[in-house]
Amino acid sequence: MTQTIFIVEDEPTIAGTIAEYLTKWGYQTAVVRDFAHVDREITESAPDLVLMDIRLPFFNGFHWLEALRRTSKVPVIFLTSVSDDMNLVMAMNMGADDFLTKPIELPVLLAKIQGLLRRTYEYQQADGVYQAGPFTLAALDNRVTLAAQGDEPAQSVDLSPTETRIVRLLFETPGAVVARETIIHKLWESDAFIDQNTLAVTMTRLRQKGAAIGLDRAIQTVRGAGYRLAVSANA
DSSP states (O other): OOOEEEEEOSOHHHHHHHHHHHHHTTOEEEEOOOTTSHHHHHHHHOOSEEEEESSOSSSOHHHHHHHHHTTOOOOEEEEESOOOHHHHHHHHHTTOSEEEESSOOHHHHHHHHHHHHIIIIIHHTSOOEEEETTEEEEGGGTEEEEOOBTTBOOEEEEOOHHHHHHHHHHHHSTTSEEEHHHHHHHHHSOGGGOOTTHHHHHHHHHHHHHGGGTHHHHEEEETTTEEEEOSOTTO
16 A cells, blocks of 8 residues: 655745655655645545644644644654754654754655654554553553552553654563664664654653653663663563
């Protein structure tokens, strides 16, 4: 099945160039027409991935990502001409899956798209419920649950596909250190296409979400090495 990439970019030349390039690689593309109703057009198009510029007419990309995340977990890559860390942090914290700074190198963009589509959709087809201590990861649902504690009912938090994949790596070897390089390789295929802050920002967002069920305390940073889940497999 041909996958669809929805492009939210207000520079017609850039949008057209990206659309033409991706079409040559076998993707179906759609380009936003109404910048006042970006979320509606994305919903109607039902794409497999969204490329979102930050600086847009009417409302910026952060606004539309926030609106989109209320109803959809479609993977989003932000495109921006601003390369400062603040925009990266905002993008990732609001639910973006990756980030690319203009001027865009089309082969790099293609590699990011291919990797993100692979880990989002191929991974979702895998069977997987993982248990570690009081936590259960339902990989297909992108959800981690804390078991009922005394009079407290079970509680769950929803994750992005990227966050789910990180948690899965930690759940597969509870107590063991998972090297930063291993996570990068498993998630993004090659660190040649990754901003050095992307993993750290993703981990920060994961901990913020996990704080609602105590998962943030279980995920420990091992300085100079990586991360580990500080619970036993069958506790």
